[in-house]
Amino acid sequence: MSENDLVVGEPERLWTGAVWSEGPVWLPALRAVRWSDIPNSRILQWSRETGETVVYDPDAEYTNGRTLDLAGQVVQCSHGHRRVERDVDGTVTSIVDAFEGRRLNSPNDVIVASDGAIWFTDPPYGIQESEVEGHAGEQEYGGCYVFRYVEATGELTPVVTDMTRPNGLAFSPDESVLYVANTGAGAGDADYIRAFDVVDGGVANPRDLGDPGTADGFRVDIEGRIWTSWSRGDTGGAAVWAPDGTELARVEVGERTSNVCFGGPDDDELYVTASTSLYRIRTATTPAPRPEPLG
Ligand code: MG
Numbered sequence: 001m002s003e004n005d006l007v008v009g010e011p012e013r014l015w016t017g018a019v020w021s022e023g024p025v026w027l028p029a030l031r032a033v034r035w036s037d038i039p040n041s042r043i044l045q046w047s048r049e050t051g052e053t054v055v056y057d058p059d060a061e062y063t064n065g066r067t068l069d070l071a072g073q074v075v076q077c078s079h080g081h082r083r084v085e086r087d088v089d090g091t092v093t094s095i096v097d098a099f100e101g102r103r104l105n106s107p108n109d110v111i112v113a114s115d116g117a118i119w120f121t122d123p124p125y126g127i128q129e130s131e132v133e134g135h136a137g138e139q140e141y142g143g144c145y146v147f148r149y150v151e152a153t154g155e156l157t158p159v160v161t162d163m164t165r166p167n168g169l170a171f172s173p174d175e176s177v178l179y180v181a182n183t184g185a186g187a188g189d190a191d192y193i194r195a196f197d198v199v200d201g202g203v204a205n206p207r208d209l210g211d212p213g214t215a216d217g218f219r220v221d222i223e224g225r226i227w228t229s230w231s232r233g234d235t236g237g238a239a240v241w242a243p244d245g246t247e248l249a250r251v252e253v254g255e256r257t258s259n260v261c262f263g264g265p266d267d268d269e270l271y272v273t274a275s276t277s278l279y280r281i282r283t284a285t286t287p288a289p290r291p292e293p294l295g
Contacts, residue, residue, distance in 0.1 A: 065259065144163065148201055177196065179193055212239040225248060231257055
């Protein structure tokens, strides 16, 4: 396959009307994309069957990134509740909200490993004075960590402690590599995607892959390519990188973008949350297969 064949056709705008969209996940059973409109503190859901978008939750306490756990349930980050939580058919319960007795900042993005462990980033965007993306508050444990949480034991382990604004994260298909985006340029640091080797539930050997343009969130396809959001000024889109950071393709949608997810009946559609809108980009790839749901 030629690298230019990774993206099929032009991006389609499926819906618009949000303030800042982020945190998309494809729901196979509903054939729908669920995502957050963070400043409006609501959750939206677009149906691939009808093309309609509904407000799934009008009072969502500033949710952000989300994914599915091994049982296919939605796990999502909540700025307002300063926690990672699970939504089972509209009943939302806390998974983890504190580290060593101190509240988390405002979990931003989350992934679930094949062993069920929940990995998430915890920058402070949801506790800032502006209160645009949450409620003002203190950074109680004094850092912005990437954590690994094991529900069965309640063990919460910091795995990355030296990034200024860890944001999106994803594993390589075999989970031997963890990618984490840093959106630190606005905090006097830099924007980049960093790769780590995953070793015994932690990480080692950090190396920076570069900056596609404020990569906020991303997913990895079955060949290990990184499909990331990018933003520059008032525009943005999606970029495709090889695992070493070599750029393979780039798409522009005309708005700043925040995150992407694969979905659709064949899992080959890339859904992109972009400021006010939800876009779809048809691709010639799919994500790595997930383990079969438990139970
Ligand atoms: Mg994010």
